[in-house]
Amino acid sequence: MLNFPNDSLNTAQIIFQSHDQYQVIFADRSVHQATLAGRMQLADTLPLIGDFVSGQVYDQDKFLITTLLPRQTLLTRASNQQDQAIAANVTTVFITMSLNADFSTSRVERYLTLVWDSGATPVIVLTKTDLEPELLVQRQLELEAIAFGVPIITTTSTTPLVAREQLNAYLQPTTTAVFVGSSGVGKSTLLNILAAQQLQSTKAVRGGDDKGRHTTTARQLFYLPNGAALIDSPGIRGVGVASSTTTATAQSFPDITSLAQQCRFNDCQHEQEPGCAVQAAIANGELSAQRLADYRRLLRETEYSTMNSRQITAAKIKRMVGNKKNLRRR
Numbered sequence: 418m419l420n421f422p423n424d425s426l427n428t429a430q431i432i433f434q435s436h437d438q439y440q441v442i443f444a445d446r447s448v449h450q451a452t453l454a455g456r457m458q459l460a461d462t463l464p465l466i467g468d469f470v471s472g473q474v475y476d477q478d479k480f481l482i483t484t485l486l487p488r489q490t491l492l493t494r495a496s497n498q499q500d501q502a503i504a505a506n507v508t509t510v511f512i513t514m515s516l517n518a519d520f521s522t523s524r525v526e527r528y529l530t531l532v533w534d535s536g537a538t539p540v541i542v543l544t545k546t547d548l549e550p551e552l553l554v555q556r557q558l559e560l561e562a563i564a565f566g567v568p569i570i571t572t573t574s575t576t577p578l579v580a581r582e583q584l585n586a587y588l589q590p591t592t593t594a595v596f597v598g599s600s601g602v603g604k605s606t607l608l609n610i611l612a613a614q615q616l617q618s619t620k621a622v623r624g625g626d627d628k629g630r631h632t633t634t635a636r637q638l639f640y641l642p643n644g645a646a647l648i649d650s651p652g653i654r655g656v657g658v659a660s661s662t663t664t665a666t667a668q669s670f671p672d673i674t675s676l677a678q679q680c681r682f683n684d685c686q687h688e689q690e691p692g693c694a695v696q697a698a699i700a701n702g703e704l705s706a707q708r709l710a711d712y713r714r715l716l717r718e719t720e721y722s723t724m725n726s727r728q729i730t731a732a733k734i735k736r737m738v739g740n741k742k743n744l745r746r747r
């Protein structure tokens with residue numbers, strides 16, 4: 418039996434959704450077509466892939482969804498002014514990146530923020546280590562400098578059994594995992610290795626630019642033999658930075674957050690204010706200037722992603738004026 422939040426025979430999990438058509442799975446792994454009960458169609462919050470629901474079986478094998486059960490986590494992405502919910506109850510996000518063409522620590526920082534914000538736990542996966550093995554140590558060091566205890570695993574499709582073992586360490590029967598990352602980094606390849614069958618077709622990347630083509634079309638959740646769930650969909654794989662809270666950004670930068678607590682001003686922007694502990698740490702080599710720049714950029718990006726253009730301009734002005742005020746407070 419699968420690990421469900423309760424033992425009720427009326428509890429199911431959404432494994433597929435397209436408009437008002439759903440598929441659900443029961444704890445005994447049987448799969449049913451499902452639809453929403455009338456009053457649920459009018460609800461503010463509609464069931465998403467990963468959600469647990471309760472309802473009734475009818476016509477032998479169909480399922481009528483009547484209640485949405487509480488969510489443990491919610492993965493969202495920013496789309497224009499609004500957050501768009503993309504999956505519920507994800508516990509583990511594999512932030513996937515190849516060690517060559519796709520490598521970017523600032524992208525990992527953005528993903529970390531997104532994951533912390535969702536309530537899930539991140540794991541960084543560095544892929545294609547066979548391609549430029551001489552880069553591996555350097556890449557690991559660069560990641561360790563920003564990961565702050567987030568596990569980093571390395572994989573190559575040339576040793577699939579090793580890759581599977583590395584990933585399986587994070588796939589318990591209570592886990593619901595997703596792979597996110599740029600196109601072509603090897604997410605489908607890893608999913609296939611885990612499932613040990615061709616669940617998703619992988620296509621050769623376009624010549625030269627190492628960018629893949631999106632070969633995955635259906636959004637779906639599937640269970641591995643050990644009871645861990647994986648969600649795979651183009652919408653989830655490509656998530657950019659959601660309009661995250663400042664708190665989540667801070668969680669990705671614990672070094673800066675703890676220094677900032679020692680700044681003289683609560684609203685210190687760590688620029689030229691007197692008594693800035695962050696600038697002091699840069700001056701004595703404890704913190705790199707690049708790290709602060711990354712932090713600022715992410716903070717602004719996440720703040721601005723929830724604003725319209727007039728609000729962004731106002732925020733920029735306020736930021737400038739705020740700094741001058743602190744300078745004068747000397």
Ligand SMILES: Nc1nc2c(ncn2[C@@H]2O[C@H](COP(=O)(O)OP(=O)(O)OP(=O)(O)O)[C@@H](O)[C@H]2O)c(=O)[nH]1
Nearest residue numbers: 545573574600601602603604605606619621629630
């Ligand atoms: N050399 C090498 N190639 C790999 C590795 N992993 C994946 N590839 C190749 O990279 C290409 C893209 O892999 P996919 O698994 O389809 O990438 P993806 O991240 O799922 O891409 P999207 O479906 O577009 O999101 C394929 O040609 C794979 O065979 C690896 O570890 N080493």
Ligand SMILES: [Zn+2]
Nearest residue numbers: 680685687693
């Ligand atoms: Zn400061």
